[in-house]
Amino acid sequence: MVDISKDLNSKRFLFTYLVIIGFLLVLLMNRLPLMHEDLRDIPSDMLSYLESPPRPLPSFSLLNNEQQELTQDWFIDKWSFVYFTHGNCHSSCKPALTAMKDLQAGFANKDFQFLVIGIDGENETAENLATILNSQQFHFDVAATDSPDLLEDIARRFIALFLKTKFSNDQYMIEQEHHIFVVDPKGRVYATFRSLDDAAELKSKFLKMRYFYARSES
Numbered sequence: 459m460v461d462i463s464k465d466l467n468s469k470r471f472l473f474t475y476l477v478i479i480g481f482l483l484v485l486l487m488n489r490l491p492l493m494h495e496d497l498r499d500i501p502s503d504m505l506s507y508l509e510s511p512p513r514p515l516p517s518f519s520l521l522n523n524e525q526q527e528l529t530q531d532w533f534i535d536k537w538s539f540v541y542f543t544h545g546n547c548h549s550s551c552k553p554a555l556t557a558m559k560d561l562q563a564g565f566a567n568k569d570f571q572f573l574v575i576g577i578d579g580e581n582e583t584a585e586n587l588a589t590i591l592n593s594q595q596f597h598f599d600v601a602a603t604d605s606p607d608l609l610e611d612i613a614r615r616f617i618a619l620f621l622k623t624k625f626s627n628d629q630y631m632i633e634q635e636h637h638i639f640v641v642d643p644k645g646r647v648y649a650t651f652r653s654l655d656d657a658a659e660l661k662s663k664f665l666k667m668r669y670f671y672a673r674s675e676s
Contacts, residue, residue: 498674507663508670512646518612520575520601523588528601530645537668538571538641541598542618544578544632545590553654554636555596560657561638561664562598576602577620578632579609616647640664642671 496511515530522528532538541558543551562572576587579602588600603609613620620634638660642648649667651660 501666501670504663504667504670507649507651508667509647509649512642512644512648513615513617514644514646515641516611516615518603518608520603520608520612521584523584523600525585528599532571532573533641533643533645535643536569536571537565537643538573540573540575540616540639540641541637542575542577542613542616542620542634543587544576544634545582545587546578547632547634551636554638555591555594557638557651557654557657557660558598559596561660564657564661565664572598574598574600575609575612575618576600577609577613577618577634578602578622579604580606617650640667644675 498510500508500510515533518530520528539558539561541554543555558572558574562570574587574591574596576582576584582602584600584602587602588598591598591600612618616639618635618637618639620632622630622632624630636654638651638654639647640649640651648671649664651663654660
């Protein structure tokens with residue numbers, strides 16, 4: 459059960475802590491040996507969301523809502539939009555889920571796929587989360603794991619920030635950032651959309667990004 463009774467100061471402290479952890483994660487990612495110097499000349503209007511350099515995904519295996527294995531190979535040869543969330547995230551997750559739905563409607567063909575990764579896999583399966591999302595008219599692929607270490611490894615590579623706080627009465631609270639990640643056809647985290655209010659702007663950013671990708675990756 460998710461505890462929503464904590465006061466505002468507690469939430470502010472937790473979110474501040476989350477931001478600090480995120481900053482440290484960014485520093486860590488920049489030190490990983492697999493990272494290489496980015497020699498691309500990135501247009502100034504893409505600097506706010508294009509990842510430099512793109513981050514390859516680690517090896518992993520998640521279970522999806524159809525009880526099938528989903529690995530990093532699932533991303534190859536397609537453009538993928540990814541959002542991390544959980545079933546007890548209600549109004550705060552609605553803008554991101556709506557943005558995913560708008561992108562799904564705008565890019566409805568076999569070259570695109572849309573994935574939600576559960577961040578509460580110890581308490582809900584991918585099937586549980588998919589059922590909750592479907593009831594709200596959000597129809598995406600869903601995957602989850604009950605391994606906190608595996609989830610942390612995947613979230614670290616995306617830089618998907620969330621914090622789960624457990625209380626003495628066995629209740630807990632999850633806080634998260636609401637970003638949509640774009641994975642390129644090579645299986646790399648290629649962009650992060652942080653501002654999700656304008657669906658038309660998101661589509662425009664993606665189209666510019668895909669054109670840049672075609673020119674810079676050839």
